[in-house]
């Protein structure tokens with residue numbers, strides 16, 4: 284069983300399909316509008332390759348660096 288994350292190019296609907304193996308063209312139908320113009324975002328087989336990205340700790344540092352340099356020189 285594999286999970287495929289698809290996005291519909293016709294209406295922008297975001298949906299998942301569950302297929303026993305590789306996805307086929309008939310599995311790519313959008314449940315919202317019935318269009319087959321869908322794009323695969325990623326498959327469930329590749330999820331462990333993108334879980335080791337912890338570079339989201341620089342958002343708060345820009346704020347404190349801006350406050351310390353501005354108040355220290357004057």
Ligand SMILES: [Zn+2]
Nearest residue numbers: 291294313316
């Ligand atoms: Zn659609």
